[in-house]
Amino acid sequence: xxxxxxxxxxxxxxxxxxxxxxxxxxxxxxxxxxxxxxxxxxxxxxxxxxxxxxxxxxxxxxxxxxxxxxxxxxxxxxxxxxxxxxxxxxxxxxxxxxxxxxxxxxxxxxxxxxxxxxxxxxxxxxxxxxxxxxxxxxxxxxxxxxxxxxxxxxxxxxxxxxxxxxxxxxxxxxxxxxxxxxxxxxxxxxxxxxxxxxxxxxxxxxxxxxxxxxxxxxxxxxxxxxxxxxxxxxx
Amino acid sequence: xxxxxxxxxxxxxxxxxxxxxxxxxxxxxxxxxxxxxxxxxxxxxxxxxxxxxxxxxxxxxxxxxxxxxxxxxxxxxxxxxxxxxxxxxxxxxxxxxxxxxxxxxxxxxxxxxxxxxxxxxxxxxxxxxxxxxxxxxxxxxxxxxxxxxxxxxxxxxxxxxxxxxxxxxxxxxxxxxxxxxxxxxxxxxxxxxxxxxxxxxxxxxxxxxxxxxxxxxxxxxxxxxxxxxxxxxxxxxxxxxxxxxxxxxxxxxxxxxxxxxxxxxxxxxxxxxxxxxxxxxxxxxxxxxxxxxxxxxxxx
Numbered sequence: 460x461x462x463x464x465x466x467x468x469x470x471x472x473x474x475x476x477x478x479x480x481x482x483x484x485x486x487x488x489x490x491x492x493x494x495x496x497x498x499x500x501x502x503x504x505x506x507x508x509x510x511x512x513x514x515x516x517x518x519x520x521x522x523x524x525x526x527x528x529x530x531x532x533x534x535x536x537x538x539x540x541x542x543x544x545x546x547x548x549x550x551x552x553x554x555x556x557x558x559x560x561x562x563x564x565x566x567x568x569x570x571x572x573x574x575x576x577x578x579x580x581x582x583x584x585x586x587x588x589x590x591x592x593x594x595x596x597x598x599x600x601x602x603x604x605x606x607x608x609x610x611x612x613x614x615x616x617x618x619x620x621x622x623x624x625x626x627x628x629x630x631x632x633x634x635x636x637x638x639x640x641x642x643x644x645x646x647x648x649x650x651x652x653x654x655x656x657x658x659x660x661x662x663x664x665x666x667x668x669x670x671x672x673x674x675x676x677x678x679x680x681x682x683x684x685x686x687x688x689x690x691x692x693x694x
Numbered sequence: 695x696x697x698x699x700x701x702x703x704x705x706x707x708x709x710x711x712x713x714x715x716x717x718x719x720x721x722x723x724x725x726x727x728x729x730x731x732x733x734x735x736x737x738x739x740x741x742x743x744x745x746x747x748x749x750x751x752x753x754x755x756x757x758x759x760x761x762x763x764x765x766x767x768x769x770x771x772x773x774x775x776x777x778x779x780x781x782x783x784x785x786x787x788x789x790x791x792x793x794x795x796x797x798x799x800x801x802x803x804x805x806x807x808x809x810x811x812x813x814x815x816x817x818x819x820x821x822x823x824x825x826x827x828x829x830x831x832x833x834x835x836x837x838x839x840x841x842x843x844x845x846x847x848x849x850x851x852x853x854x855x856x857x858x859x860x861x862x863x864x865x866x867x868x869x870x871x872x873x874x875x876x877x878x879x880x881x882x883x884x885x886x887x888x889x890x891x892x893x894x895x896x897x898x899x900x901x902x903x904x905x906x907x908x909x910x911x912x913x914x915x916x917x918x919x920x921x922x923x924x925x926x927x928x929x930x931x932x933x934x935x936x937x938x939x940x941x942x943x944x945x946x947x948x949x950x951x952x953x954x955x956x957x958x959x960x961x962x963x964x965x966x967x968x969x970x971x972x973x974x975x976x977x978x979x980x981x982x983x984x985x986x987x988x989x990x991x992x993x994x
Binding site: 507509529533534538541545548550554558561562606610 | 865868869871872875876878879880881882883884885886
C-alpha cells in the first residue's frame with residue numbers, strides 16, 4: 460500500500476536517510492524502532508512531503524508521491540500524528556478537531572467522526588472549548604490522534620505517541636491504536652523508541668540505525684532477536 | 695471640552711487609517727515573521743489608482759459617491775494584485791533563506807515601487823478630489839466631526855469587523871490561524887501554506903488600499919512618498935500593540951493616532967512625531983512584547 464524505494468533525504472549537506480526501503484501492506488500495523496536521531500521522524504516527514512527525498516521513490520497505492528506537495532499527499536489519505544503532538548495552541552479542542560477535517564467536504568459525516576473521537580477519548584468532550592495549549596501531555600496526544608482521525612486516513616502515521624507520557628496513559632493510547640486498526644481498518648505505521656510496547660502491538664517491524672534500515676522481520680521474531688533485545692529492549 | 699472632542703475625533707481618524715495599514719504588517723508578520731517594508735507603498739499605489747480612476751470617471755460624467763465606490767473598488771483590486779505579485783516575486787523565492795534576506799528584499803521593493811511611481815507619474819503633489827459627500831445630518835456637529843471623518847471611522851470599523859469575521863469563521867481564516875500557530879502542522883492537516891501566505895498579502899493590501907483612498911480624499915493631495923511615513927507610523931502602531939496580534943494592531947493604531955492629535959493640539963504640531971515615537975519607546979520599555987503581544991501559555 461505504501462512503499463519507499465531507496466529513499467535518500469538530506470538536511471542541507473547532511474544525509475539523514477540513507478537509501479531506506481520500507482513496505483507497508485493494507486490493514487497492517489508496522490513499526491519503525493530505533494534510537495534518538497536515527498532518522499525515524501525524518502522518515503515520516505519525508506513520506507508526507509515536508510522534507511522531500513533527494514533520491515528514491517515513494518509510492519502510495521501505486522501512485523508516485525515523492526514529488527507531491529504535502530496537502531496533496533494528505534488529501535490521498537496519508538495522515539501524520541507528528542512528534543511532540545503539535546496541537547494548535549491558540550485553538551480550542553473542537554477547533555483543533557475541525558482543522559483535521561480541513562480537506563473534507565462531507566459536512567454531515569464530520570459530526571459523526573467528532574462523536575466517534577469523543578467516544579474514544581471522553582476527556583476531550585469535557586475539554587471541548589478549552590484551548591489546545593492548556594491541555595496536559597496525555598490529553599494533547601489524544602487530541603493529536605483524534606485530529607488525525609478526522610481526516611479519515613487510509614494510513615495513520617504515528618510519531619512516538621508514547622513520548623513523555625505516564626505508563627498508564629501509554630497503555631490506553633496503544634489500546635486505542637489497536638482499536639482504530641481493527642474497527643476502522645486503518646493501516647498504521649508507528650514510529651517508536653519504546654520498542655517493547657511497539658513490537659507487542661505491531662505485525663511487523665523495521666529497525667533503524669544512523670539513517671539506515673538494519674533489520675526487518677515480523678514483530679514476534681524481532682522481540683526474540685538477540686541484537687534487538689540487547690540494543691532496544693534492555694534485556 | 696469642545697477642543698478636546700475635536701482633537702479626539704481627529705486622533706481617531708488618524709488611528710483608523712493607521713489601523714487599516716497596521717493590520718497588513720501584523721498579519722504578514724504573524725505568519726511568516728517578515729516586516730513587509732513595501733506595505734506602505736501598496737497603500738500609496740491604492741491612492742494613485744483611485745486618483746487616476748476618479749479622473750477618468752469624472753470625464754465620463756460620474757459624480758460623488760459613485761466615483762468614490764468605483765475608484766475604491768478598482769484601487770482595491772489593483773492593490774491586491776500588487777500585494778500578491780510582491781510576495782510571489784520578492785519573498786517566496788527567499789522562503790527558506792536566512793531571515794535577513796527577505797527583509798532586505800522588502801526594503802528593495804519599497805524603494806523600487808516608490809521610484810516606479812515617481813517615474814511613471816510625477817514627483818509633485820497631485821490634487822485628490824474630495825470624493826466623500828457632505829451629509830446634512832452631520833451639520834450640527836461638523837465643527838467636531840464632519841462627514842469625511844465619519845466615513846473614515848465607519849469604513850475602517852466595518853473593514854476590521856469584516857476581517858475578524860473572516861479570520862474567525864471562514865475556511866481561509868482558519869487556515870491562516872493554523873499556519874500562524876504551527877506552519878508544519880498546518881501543512882500536515884492539508885493546508886496549502888503558499889496559498890494562505892498569498893491570501894494574507896492580498897487581504898493586507900486590500901485594507902491598505904482602502905486606507906489610501908480614504909486619506910487621498912480626506913487630505914486632498916498625494917504623491918509617491920506618502921507611503922513611506924504612513925508605513926512607518928502603521929508599523930509603529932503594529933509594534934505598539936504587539937506585532938503579530940490583530941486586535942493589538944488596531945489598539946496600537948488608535949493609541950498612536952490619539953497621542954499625535956493631542957500632542958499636536960495641546961503642545962505643537964511640530965512635536966507630534968516626537969510624541970508618537972516617544973510612546974513607542976515608553977511602551978517597549980514597560981511591555982517589550984507590546985500592549986497585547988502575549989504568547990499563549992503552553993504546557994509541554
